[in-house]
Amino acid sequence: MKVEGSDERREQLDRLVKAVLKSPKYRNVCEDLIKNIGMRELSKQKNFKQAVKSTKNKLHQVGGAYFIKRPDYGNWLEELRNIPKTECEDLFLEKCTEIMDYHYSTKERLKVLDQFYSSIFSMLPPIRSIMDIACGFNPLSIPRMPVSDGVRYYAYDVYHDLTDFLNGFLKMIGVEGYAETRDVIQNPPAIHTDLAFILYSIPCLEQIDKSAGKKILESINANFIVVSYPVKTLGGRVKDMREFYQAQFNRLIDGKLWDTERLNFSTEMVFIIWK
Numbered sequence: 001m002k003v004e005g006s007d008e009r010r011e012q013l014d015r016l017v018k019a020v021l022k023s024p025k026y027r028n029v030c031e032d033l034i035k036n037i038g039m040r041e042l043s044k045q046k047n048f049k050q051a052v053k054s055t056k057n058k059l060h061q062v063g064g065a066y067f068i069k070r071p072d073y074g075n076w077l078e079e080l081r082n083i084p085k086t087e088c089e090d091l092f093l094e095k096c097t098e099i100m101d102y103h104y105s106t107k108e109r110l111k112v113l114d115q116f117y118s119s120i121f122s123m124l125p126p127i128r129s130i131m132d133i134a135c136g137f138n139p140l141s142i143p144r145m146p147v148s149d150g151v152r153y154y155a156y157d158v159y160h161d162l163t164d165f166l167n168g169f170l171k172m173i174g175v176e177g178y179a180e181t182r183d184v185i186q187n188p189p190a191i192h193t194d195l196a197f198i199l200y201s202i203p204c205l206e207q208i209d210k211s212a213g214k215k216i217l218e219s220i221n222a223n224f225i226v227v228s229y230p231v232k233t234l235g236g237r238v239k240d241m242r243e244f245y246q247a248q249f250n251r252l253i254d255g256k257l258w259d260t261e262r263l264n265f266s267t268e269m270v271f272i273i274w275k
Helices: 006-021 031-044 048-062 073-081 089-100 104-121 138-144 160-173 201-205 212-219 241-253
Strands: 129-133 152-157 176-181 192-199 221-230 259-264 268-274
Touching: 006 031, 006 048, 031 048, 048 201, 073 089, 073 160, 089 104, 089 138, 104 138, 104 221, 104 268, 138 152, 138 160, 152 160, 160 176, 192 201, 201 212, 201 221, 201 241, 212 221, 212 241, 221 241, 241 259, 241 268
Parallel strands: 129 152, 129 192, 152 176, 192 221
Antiparallel strands: 221 268, 259 268
């Protein structure tokens, strides 16, 4: 679809964003991300209707496909608040686990969750601040992470309702920090932290921008970065996944004077970067 003139381009893009946000499935998506994808689709597709459709499809591929069931954020917060954590810590963790089961990446990680974080943090100095890029439900793992009570946590995702829920959760567990809706490709966080998590996210982000992984690794201001890749597709295929993502990661860090370490889990492949 060829759009002449900057004013007409902006008008078409505004129309596209409004059209996407009208859909209940996408009304909570970060507008900056819709614009990022929409600009590309308007230039590629034959007409406006097709550009809207392909933008929605791309949003599903990079985010929506990972939700196994429809989230129920309001009820979840209420249920968590009603558990007296000091007396029923196991019940609180059990509810967090139940919620994490609604998102593909954390559902997979639940199988090895304690081993996952104990292995990673055992290789690092004491961590006092963490940023979580394209976080999904991963912040619900904070009570299971071997970190100090004073850790600060900054989480970023593209869904307003998810980040609202996570802000309520962080406040509930007494962790300083925030969750923020952000298109991390166009606007990576500027804060500095000891550690950054980029779990499962790079393959998704590179469906929007093939250089997204490289851009984010270079721009993230953290002493250590933990990157992970899935070892099977959403459909369950596992053929050559570890080799494929090892090669992708090697390309991302080519020429960088960074030390790295690989950890293998049954559910995903992890790289720790000493930046």
